[in-house]
Amino acid sequence: MKAADLAAQFNLTVVAGKDGLGRTVTGGHCGDLLSEVMANAPVGSIWLTIQVHQNIVAVAVLKEMTAIILTGGNVPDEEARAKADEEKIPIMLSDQRTYDLAGMLYSAGVG
């Protein structure tokens, strides 16, 4: 599934990194501790987190993740948006809790 299709299907608001929406999502990861994400997130994954600062973009790039979803109504800070645009990492927003959204994604065949 393309990141753009995932955003449309799950009613996610894309706020940055739109140039990366054509990339394919092949898995998922939930986590707010950046070292844990660095250690365990799979390549090509969609990353669900509540962290909103610019360092999430570097983590996504280095782990070759496809996109980031900020859950629980969180929004990225300005530096994170700029970095995501620069690195073409889509940041999407959801009001759902991480647990609930992850369940929906998993049920839809993501991961």
Added chain:
Amino acid sequence: MSSLKKSFNIRSRDFIHAGEASITVQQLLKQMRIDPALIRRIAICGYEGEMNVVMHGGDGLYRVEINSDRIVLEISDQGPGIPDIAKAMEKGFSTASDEHREMGFGAGMGLPNMDKNADEMFIESVPGSRTRVRMLFLCKGTK
């Protein structure tokens, strides 16, 4: 292939640019068609090393040396040094501030992640002065 060396400054408490050295080197290694699994291991070690300097160290340096058979990554900083390296290597041990923990750092996984992903890792530290973490990656390794 002759040795290729690159170095990048890391500034203390500069969260804006943290990770940029690791991303630059990741792109360079991709262009050089280095094994993707090896690039991922180097990315983890480089990022964790950069963040350690940003959060705990004085200003520092990210150095990489790329050879046909091995890649050497060295992260060094100008203090304050690590009083007890064995303790710092324990999973879950961290001296991160509350502010850094709220940002998702300080899980006490940085140095263990680096040790796990490097073929060999050496730490030298002079408390009150400096730290140098040197990691070796074998290009045909299977780790």
